[in-house]
Amino acid sequence: MVGLGGLARKIFGSANDRRIRSYRPAVQAIGALEKEMEALSDEALAGKTVEFREKLAAGADLDTLLVPAFAVVREAAKRALGQRHFDVQLIGGMVLNDGDIAEMKTGEGKTLVATLAVYLNALPAKGVHVVTVNDYLARRDAEWMGRVYRFLGLSVGVIVHGLSDDERREAYACDITYGTNNELGFDYLRDNMKYEKAQMVQRGHHYAIVDEVDSILIDEARTPLIISGPLEDRSDFYNTIDTFIPGIAADDFEVDEKQRTAIFSEIGTERMEERLRAAGLLKGGSLYDVENVSVVHHLNQALRAHKLFQRDRDYIVKDNEVVIIDEFTGRMMPGRRYSDGLHQALEAKEHVRIQPENQTLASITFQNYFRMYDKLAGMTGTASTEADEFADIYDLEVVEVPTHRPISRIDDHDEVYRTVEEKYAAIIETIRACKEKGQPILVGTTSIEKSEQLAELLQKRGFQQSDPDVLMDGDKPVFQVLNARYHEQEAYIISQAGLPGAVTIATNMAGRGTDIQLGGNADMLIARRLADVPPGPERDAREAKIREDVARLKEKALAAGGLFVLGTERHESRRIDNQLRGRSGRQGDPGQSRFYLSLQDDLMRIFGSDRMDGMLQKLGLKDGEAIIHPWINKALEKAQQKVEARNFDIRKNLLKFDNVMNDQRKVIFEQRIELMTEESVADTVADMRHEVISALVARHIPENAYAEQWDVKGLHDAVIETLNIELPIADWAKEEGIADQEIEERVVAAAEADFAAREERVGPELMRRVEKAILLQTLDNLWREHLAHLDHLRSVVGFRGYAQRDPLNEYKTEAFSLFETLLNDLRRQVTANLSRVEVRQAPPETPAFDERALSAHHADPMTGLDEEPAAPPPAFAAAPVARNPEDPSTWGHVGRNEPCPCGSGKKFKHCHGQFA
Known part of the structure; x- marks a missing residue:
């Protein structure tokens, strides 16, 4: 029985179908211009770029140029690359231009599709960013698709690791810039640590296309980008905090070893408050007042160090250093350190040298970075399962673009075995059967460790790991393993995974940037084998021979059934499974996919494998037999949906907290740019000085208070401390009828006179430079301290939930309070510093931005390990x-x-x- 929704879709089509239909008239209009474009000379075709830009300058709307611009790009691609955009690729380009996600199957030419929207959106000359998952793809696509853009008169740059600031600035100044998500995000953070506008490298965030958008905006977005630098030596602070822990009683704290948490009990908190107050470390009345957030954080870390971490189990002390022990392998991990002050707490506990803690200098999530773009688009083969998250977080709609040819891949039901051993035995037999009949097979695993396990099993059964070129004969029992370390080699292995009888083991197939062509990829073979052969008859003959061999091998692979995709277990996300499955059936080729599971797999345990195991035994399932049923597929899909929903909720919750910091980050960064851009900040500094004086007077002479209630001495001392001037405030207070307003005016007048005299000694021009330098440096220092406070606040605010208070609302309230404190401290410190500044030598230069002391971090969401190189960028390295x-x-x-x-x-x- 068909439901009402299904009936309506049959009559009217789905929303996706209607969206695709809406693009058809534009596709026909582009096709109608093809003959006209073919008749143009190369110069005339390239001249269209100038013509389009003139129309935009005259006030034309960008979308009115879509049809002729797409027609120009299609013709340019034919001439520069020898490739013509299919009609479905034109539709993909329109989806990207609309600022949405084009979901296109593997092998449908997403890299070429991007040229359409990139060219059109590069015409306003505001810069277009094309975001890739690794440096290799950024370089490759910039060179490959750059032929089209350069043919049409546009400039192309590429951002990869190790470039100098000048090289980065030049790349961002191009019409089109290719780069990785990490590099773009780090450049944004570094730009907002510079001291002059001219030092910045990015020029704005106009339009971006994110390739493998699900990998970057969902998987990678679980962890933020962080730039950090060493803190000053705080070993005394850690040692002092450590002294409070050994004397605590058993009822002062609670430990949950399963969750790896240790917290102070209510009575323990009260006792700790008393001890901290006696030691002069407690501000305000309570340990959990916002002023004490840093003390609370380090106190909790010291408690964890003493009560959760055991010497010679979790760490060892070697050569006066605390070295972490890997809980899985039992090996030492030199160079690795716990974050958030935990490692320093362990060093204090063991009384060894305390190494400086790295302080977060700047941080941003991918969600908040990419939402800065005026227009954002993405492309991938698998996004529909995460459509709700894309719509909710990024306001991006997923549009499924039809394939150029119908998909003829056969997707088999999963085979479920009782044990892992039985499952692997069946997998190896399937690999052997494919090998014998000459069918290429791609084996997908969920981790590098499981890839290595399978490789060992294959080697025990007579297979050998070899160079991909050996696979050309297709007879030897050899296989390849993708290790995700060398992207260029990896792309070559993937390109040849369609050879008859090829066996390729891979972990997580997203973001490879290369599709699997049956028979092999002739272009990559030619580039690899004929790299040293100069152009000429000999090269032409050898090239023709390679293409002939590839065509013959393709026929052999087709006859064997096309690419067989074998999944060794289900991933917690349907999207990852679909990425693997989508490698087969490229552009209408035949293919087959099947997943092999066991009741001992991680995901299968969700169902309670004991009950299922007993049930299968009662049904008479024997060793080595599998159960195959569509109900199991549906049950697994529902389990995956639950896991996906949980992960989405986690990311959404994290983003809610980060949005609080992001609002403050935007205010600070925008103010910095304004301050750097202005010739003079004298008015800003003067306003700060007046506000500081007003606050000083209000604090010591409360409104409507009697003269005898005034804190005259306190005001006198505060004026000396903040303004560096001696004033007869006690004498003023004795005058008949004097009010707080008049005292404030006198202090302002004295401060202005002192400042004017200082400016006369220094000189107006130099004073303007000094003001700007002090303002920016003070702002930066306070912002870094503020980030540390927010980190510490976030780590402790979750405990408010036990008191039936919403942690997010608590975080918002206290983060706002901390931000107000930051602004007050900024006014006070800038005023105090400028009241003492004396320039006796040559004028100070604006501080040069030194990256050598900084380190960039982005944790791999799957392993938790830092993806970024530990060494400084090569431009600065010795x-x-x-x-x-x-x-x-x-x-x-x-x-x-x-x-x-x-x-x-x-x-x-x-x-x-x-x-x-």
Whole structure:
């Protein structure tokens, strides 16, 4: 029975169908211009860019140029790349231009689709950013698609790790800039730490297309981008805090080892308040007042260090350092440190040298970075399962673009086995069967460790891991493993995974940027094998031979059934499974996909595997047999939907907290840019000075108070401390009929006179520079302290829930209070600093922005490990010291997957680094 919704869709089509139909007239109009564009010379076609820009300057709307602009790009791509946009690709380009997500299946040419919307939105010359998942794809796409843009007279830049500021500024100044999500976000943060507008590298956020949008805006967005720098030495503070913990009683705290938490009990909090008050470390009346948020945070970390972490189990002390022990492998992890002051708390506990804590200098989430763009679009093969999140967080609609040819892939029902061993036995038999009949097979795993486990099992069964070129003969029992370390090599392996009989094991197929072509990718083979062959008859002949071989191998792969995709287990997200499945059936090719599960898989345990195991045994399921039923597929899909919904709620909740900081971040960053842009900040500084004086007088001479209630001495001392001037305030207070307003006016007049005299000594021009430098530096220092306070507040505000108070509302209220404190401190510190400034030598230069002391961090959401290189950018790094294979002291830091410097040919982790 068809429901009302299904009946309506049959008659009217779905919302997606109607959206696609709305683009058809524009597609026909573009097609009608094709002959006209073909008749143009190269110069005339390139001249269209100038013509379009003139129309925009005359007031034309950008969307009115869509049809002719798309027609121009289609013709330019034919001439520059030898590729013509399909009609469905034109539709994809229109979706991107509308600021939505184009969901296009693997192999449908998303990279080419982007050129349409990129070109059109680059015409206003405000800059278009194309965001990729790694440096390799940024370079590749900028060079590959750059041929089209340069043909049409547009400039193309690329942002990758290791560029200098001048190189970055030049790349961002281009019409079109390719870059990774991390690099773009870090550049934004670094720009807002500069001291002059001219030092900034980005020029705005006009339009961005995010490739693999689900990977970047959902998976990567679980963790923020952070730029940090070393704090000043606070070892005394950590040691002082540590002294409070050993003497606490058993009822002072509660420990939950399962959740790895340790908190003070109510009675413990009261006792701790008394001890802190006696030590002079408590501000205000309560430990949980907003002024004490940093003390509370470090007190909680000290409690965790003493009550949760055990020496020689969680860490060891070696060479006067606390070294973390990996809980899974039992190995030491030198160089790794706990964050948020926990490592310093352990160092204080063990009485070893306390190393400086890194302080967050700037931070932003991908959600809040990408929402800054005036227009944002994305493309991927799998976004519809996360459509609600895209709509809710980014206001992006997912539009499914039809395929150029109908999909003929067969998606089999899952096979469920009782044990992991039975499942892997079935997987290996399937791999062997595909190999024997010459069918290429792609095996997807959920982790690198499971890829290595499967590789070991295959090797025990006679398979060998080899170079992808060996697969050309298709007979040897060999396989390839993608390790996600070297993106160029990875792209080549994927490009040849469609060879007959090829066996490729991969973890998480998103963001590879290369599709699997049956028979192999002729262009990549030619680039690899003929790299050193100069143009000429010999190269042409060898190139023709390679293309002939690929065509023959494609026919063989097609005859064997196309690419077989084998999933070794279900991922917690349907989207990841769909990414893997979507690798087969490219552009109408035949293919097949199947997932192999066991009751011991992580996701299957959600259903209660004990009951299911018993039920299957009663049904007579024997060892090695599988159960196959569509009901299991539906049950799994529902479980995945629950996990997806939970993860969405977690990300949404985190974003609610980050939005509080983001509102404050925008205010501070906008103010910084305004201050840097202004020639003079003298009026701003004068307003600050007047507000500080007004606050000083109001605090010591309350409104409507009698003269004998005035704190005259307090005001006198505060004026000396803040304004650096001695005033006869006690004598003024004795005058008959004097009021607070008149005293304030006299203090203002004295301060202005003192400031005018100081300016006369220094000189007006130099004073303007000093004012700006002090204002910016003070703002930066206070903002960094504010970020630390917000981090600490966020870590403790969750406990308010026990008191039936909403942690988010508590966080908003106290974060606003802290922000007000920041602004008050800014006014006071700037006024105090300028009241003492004396310039006796050459005028100070505006501080140069030094990146050497900074480090950028973005944690991989899957592993928690930092994705960013530990070393400073190459532009600032010292020249490398030559490594002597026989002298380990010259090796410096060696990456665990680098070749061992001793020359053994093994990876470092399997050679000299195996005990590290």
